[in-house]
Amino acid sequence: MNIKISNIAKLPTKYGDFKIQSFKENDKEHLVIFKEPLLNDVLLRIHSECLTGDALGSLKCDCQAQLHHALKLISKKNGMIIYLRQEGRGIGLFNKVNAYELQDRGFNTIEANHQLGFETDLRNYEIVEYILNYYKIKKINLITNNPSKIKSLEKFEVLHRIPSITPKNQYNLNYLEIKKESLGHFL
Numbered sequence: 001m002n003i004k005i006s007n008i009a010k011l012p013t014k015y016g017d018f019k020i021q022s023f024k025e026n027d028k029e030h031l032v033i034f035k036e037p038l039l040n041d042v043l044l045r046i047h048s049e050c051l052t053g054d055a056l057g058s059l060k061c062d063c064q065a066q067l068h069h070a071l072k073l074i075s076k077k078n079g080m081i082i083y084l085r086q087e088g089r090g091i092g093l094f095n096k097v098n099a100y101e102l103q104d105r106g107f108n109t110i111e112a113n114h115q116l117g118f119e120t121d122l123r124n125y126e127i128v129e130y131i132l133n134y135y136k137i138k139k140i141n142l143i144t145n146n147p148s149k150i151k152s153l154e155k156f157e158v159l160h161r162i163p164s165i166t167p168k169n170q171y172n173l174n175y176l177e178i179k180k181e182s183l184g185h186f187l
């Protein structure tokens, strides 16, 4: 892995004061947002980029609500968000827009990926291992509903899972249902 690591900077937000650092993996500029001191068992959210949700407030998914929930929790209890640049479960923004157009025509989130020739989920979490080792983190309390994220941390001790439950609306109902029924999310 060819990783470049930035300096650490301050990031004041409406949820509190954090620090940020970037880990550049080839063309992917991941981000770590954290509040110190990091405890022995670290509160951690591994968040996958969703520009439409995180930045634009799209109601089609739960990403922005999950990100803000994690920022709030970490501002109170310290911990870290690893923000991974794997947009669209790894298919990228351009392809996600095409997937959204297929969803406009009635395909669900998984079917749309398959229609475009992609697997259901192309994400990988190798860089997470690198970042956690860099910060000497061994014990984790993970904020997620996704069982595959817990599995990806098998080299670490995941002490607890903190659910990330967000409001339902008419646009994300089917998306959340598919996450529960087909992807096995704890919802």
Ligand SMILES: Nc1nc2c(ncn2[C@@H]2O[C@H](COP(=O)(O)OP(=O)(O)OP(=O)(O)O)[C@@H](O)[C@H]2O)c(=O)[nH]1
Residues within 6 Å of the ligand: 046, 047, 048, 049, 050, 051, 061, 062, 063, 066, 086, 087, 088, 089, 090, 091, 096, 099, 100, 109, 113, 143, 144, 145, 146, 149, 164, 179, 185
């Ligand atoms: N391909 C595709 N990706 C999507 C779609 N909606 C959201 N995403 C991406 O899904 C990723 C978030 O994954 P989710 O499956 O919602 O949740 P998760 O992060 O695996 O699980 P949690 O930790 O519980 O939030 C982000 O990268 C989003 O860009 C969609 O309809 N199609």
Ligand SMILES: [Zn+2]
Residues within 6 Å of the ligand: 050, 052, 053, 054, 061, 062, 063, 064
């Ligand atoms: Zn999203």
